[in-house]
Amino acid sequence: MSDQIPFVNYLALGDKPHLVANECTSCGARFFDRRNACASCSGTEFKDAAISTQGEVRTFTIVAFAAPGVDVPYISAIVDCDGTSVRANLVNVPADPDHVKVGMPVKLTTFPIGKDEEGVEAINFGFEPAA
Template sequence: MSDTIPMPIPIVGYLELADPPHLNVAVCTNCAAYYFDRRDACASCFGTSFATKPVATTGTLETFTVVEVAAPGVAVPYVAGVVDCDGISVRANIVDVEPNTAGVRFGMPLQLTTFDIGTDDEGRTAVGFGFRPVASGEDAR
C-alpha cells in the first residue's frame, strides 16, 4: 500500500482544480458560442475548431429555484441557480445560503467555491463546485 494521497478528481471535466479553482468553457473560434465540456461541432455554426477559455470566478445570480423534491438520497431543500459570470451563464447550486426565498436574491454577488463530494475506497476524493455569496467587504472581482 502506498502512503501517497491520491489527487482529487473534479466531478466534471470543465472544473479545473488549480490555484485558484475555476471553470473552463470551449469557445467556437468561428462564432464565439461557448460550451461546457468537450465538443466535436458547434451547434450554432457547425464549426469544428474550439479554444479553451477560463470562466470568471465571480458573478451575479440571474435566476434560481428552491428545490424541495429530488431523487432519493439527494438532500433537500437546496438552491439551484444560473450565475452570470461576465456573460457566461453557469448553472450551479448556490451554497452557504438558507435554502428559501428569503436567503437568496436576484443580482446577489457570488463567488465560485469547491467542496468535497465523497471519497472512494482507494482514497480518491471527488470535488464539486457551486457558488457562494460574496461576504460583506470581500472583493467580488
C-alpha cells in the first residue's frame, strides 16, 4: 500500500527520509541523476550512497520573481551535507536575508506537495534550520 511517492527518484521515504546518490565505485563521485557513466572518471559502476540529513548552507538566493505558476518568494540553496552538495529549497524559515545565512546548520525535512486524481500524495524534501 503506497499512497505516498517521493517527488524525485533520489528521495527515500520511510521512517528516516533521506537522499540517495549514485556513487561511482571507482572514484566516489556522487550524482543525483540517472547515470550512464561518471563525469569525474568515466567509470560505469555505481552504488547507492545515503546522504547525511544534516548539512550547512553553502550559498543561497531568495527568488522573488519566477516563471508563471511558481510560488514566490522561495529560498533556493546549496547545502553541504557532510561533503556532498545538495540543491534544495530552505523551508520553515522566513524568506528574508535577516533569517537566512550562509553557514547556517540545516536538516532535511519532507512535506507533501499535493495529491493526484488517484489520491497518491507526492512528497518533496527541503532543508529547515537545525535548532
